[in-house]
Amino acid sequence: MSRGNLTSARSIMQLVDSGRIDQALAEARRMTEQSPTDPAAWRALGYVQTVRKNLQEAKQSLLHAISLAPQDALSWEHLGWLYRRSRDFARAISALQESLAIDASKARPRMMLANSLADLGKAKKAIAEYQRVLEREPGHVRAHNNLANLLAKRGDLKSAADHYLRAAERSDELTYRISAAHMARRIGDWATAERLEERLLRTMRTNERPGDRAQPFPLLAMPSATTADQLHAARQMAQAYAGAEPVPHKPASVLAAQPRLRIGYISNDFHEHAMTYLLVEALELHDRERFEIIAFDYSVNRTNESRARILKAFDRVIPIAGLSDGEAARRVAAEDIAIAVDLKGWTTDARPQIFAHRPAPLVVQWLGHPGTMGAHWVDYAVVDPIVAPPGSEGEFSERLLRLPHCYQPNDRQRRIGTIPTRTEEGLPEDAFVYCCFNQPFKVNREVFGLWLDLLRAVPHAVLWLKDDNRWATAAQREHAQAGGIDPNRLLFGRGLPLAAHLGRLSLANLALDCAPYGSHTTASDALWAGVPQIAYCGTTFAARVSASLLAAIGLPELVVRSIQEYHDLALRLATDREELARVRGLLAANRLTTPLFDSRRFVRHLEAGYDSIWQRCVAGLTPDHTNVSAIH
Missing domain, CATH: 3.40.50.2000 (Glycogen Phosphorylase B;)
Structure with a gap:
């Protein structure tokens, strides 16, 4: 490998970093033509092609570079990155392990290896790799953050809080501060949470870091956060997906000719979860002569009574857990969904970016996230006159679909178990x-x-x-x-x-x-x-x-x-x-006599709301605030 070509490869990386991708591609192709046996030239070309998402071409270029120099750790690393971008995590792991076998000193391939292991659900091995990164680089912010994510899922909340805090102390990025603050609240460490939240909100309000994102959900529990703060955070979060390409779907006028209105409910909480406990009877009571309801499910597939019941409540269940966001959106569109309902919002492990591809004429958010999504792709939020009273419209980016009583459904079939004695529950009898x-x-x-x-x-x-x-x-x-x-x-x-x-x-x-x-x-x-x-x-x-x-x-x-x-x-x-x-x-x-637990009346109101916003859509009108009249 000549020193000149090594310098040229670095200059190509600099072109990519500065956003001059087309120039970088042309320069890389020129290098391979001038030095067809130089692995650095092919590696640089493969890197630029990966950035451009020409993944098949990139794969061929990188494999050729490796054939010329099998011990080039950086070519293996780039190949691992390519596989990650293809969501082929198993091959990514293999390539990254090859890179690290040649040179174990680099943090970047080890981070990608840990991330790939985490993506495949191999949490224990991923944790070990993050810890190896931190042994070499104790201040590696993303290693602390990603390690904390896995520790939290395994229930080791105190260790997770420690690592989130270390990330927040080493970076001014809002995402690290809000994660640290929320975990501090989960373990009852109010002093740490308050200190982090004060800084976080000050930074958000002064717009010191306009490109940063703070997860909106933790703001809901921050005592000092206002509705303006929540809307700002949600908009910043949604902005990351502004470039998502819409997927083609049939127009409302065509879908209106279907014998039943198709509603798609999308979530990963179709199992033992509070959302399922609330929602299941409403799904069971949908008027099947007028509505067809379809689940798009990316839940972890655990067999339990709640999961079995809620899946049975749908007309059809379509698994989307293994699909990319774009693929999932195309799956929704392929089912001729008229109204796509996001039941997750910005909550844990949600994928609202599926809806950024606009897979249906109308997108509605309901139940999972008690606040605004701040997202241009969400047309309506299901609310009621108390959670979103008249005059509160400015707190939301969505138009409001107000049900007449409570926006929250309930399940009257919930069984109340045997009532124990106070002694059995450790409660004083006379307290x-x-x-x-x-x-x-x-x-x-x-x-x-x-x-x-x-x-x-x-x-x-x-x-x-x-x-x-x-x-x-x-x-x-x-x-x-x-x-x-x-x-x-x-x-x-x-x-x-x-x-x-x-x-x-x-x-x-x-x-x-x-x-x-x-x-x-x-x-x-x-x-x-x-x-x-x-x-x-x-x-x-x-x-x-x-x-x-x-x-x-x-x-x-x-x-x-x-x-x-x-x-x-x-x-x-x-x-x-x-x-x-x-x-x-x-x-x-x-x-059993008032609206809260009157599930049939709730569903009639919800369906009336769906009918109203759908008829508006079919008429070619833009979404607008809609109040549903009470049905007695």
Whole structure:
């Protein structure tokens, strides 16, 4: 390999880095013509072709480079990168291992190897490779972040938090700070979360890093985040997919001639998940004479009762887990879907970028993400007059499809298991039991302080919480002790199957809300189990859901709008037995007679909403805010 060609190969890389791809391609081709036996020339050509996504040509160029110099680690590395871009992770692993066998000192091929192992679900091996990167380069930001992602999925949340924090301390990028802040909240480390969030929000508001992305979902639980912050984060996130090419689909006028309107529901939560618990009966009750409903499923295929039931609720189920985003979008379009419904939004492991390809005439987001998507490809968000009251339209990039009562469906078939004794659940027989089974990331300093105030005011009360992870549980006990409350008055319930959880939930006297990310499915669970739920109505979608639930079940008197109102109501219900008995009696009377658990009425409203926005689309009109009238 001549020194001149080595220099030329580097200059080609510089051309690529500066965005002059066509010039780089021409220069690389000239090199191969001038020096047809020089592996550096063919490697450079293969690299540029990979950047241009001419993957078959790139593969031939790189394999030729390797045939000329089998011990060229960089050619093997580029081949591994090419295979990664092709989503051929098995071949990527093989090529990258060849590269590292020749030169084990480079972080880049080892990072790609670790990422490929992770993509194939080989978490243990991927973790080992990330750790090897960090042994050589302790400050490697992406290695810390990616390692934290895998540790979090394996349940090692404290180690994940440590690595997220190291990434955030070494980089100003918003994505690392928000991951670190959210994990800190998951383990109850409020001080770290607050410090990171203050910096993060300041950077977002001053637009110091306009090209950065911050995952929108964690902002829902940040006490200081506003609806403007949430919209900004969502728009920045969506901007990354602005260049997605639309896939062809049949026009609305053609699809309107189908005997039934085809609705496509897309999610990876078709299994034991809160979304499935809420949604399944609504799917079962769709009017099959007018609607055909199809699942596009990228869930992990685990056999369980919830998965079996929800998949059976669809007319057809189409697996898309192994497809690229573009391929998945083309699959949606091929099914002649009129309305594609994203049930995930910006939540964990979501793939909203599938919808960036516009695979259907209308795209609707519903249920998974309680906030705006900030995405140009989403036409409507399903809401109600409380989670998105008149005047809140500016908080959303979508047009609003307002259902008349609550936007959240519920399953009246949910079985309530055998009610255990308090002794069996470790609860004092004579105590007043406040409960909150929300995930710990929703519990912040202000809300927890309020709960401690209630325990001080009601000496015979205990607080029953979700034992989500041992670090959060320990932290909450420590926070209680620091606040002068005996940690033994905090009791923790382990994870149980839904029916068993609903059975034990009946033992509580009063369910408490969180803020600003309030009780959603947890509030529905409490109400279904006959336990009154306080709803703390805030200023964002996520902060208003519990208020929507309480209004839909005819208990608006349990909705509060300030910390003081919250304290006073929770104290009164714990100390006035007659008032608590009245509220419980009203809940029992309303449970099956009001809209919240009237699944048939909910589905008729949802279908009316679909009909309305579809007729508008068929008429060639642009999406607009739509209010569905109540059906009695």
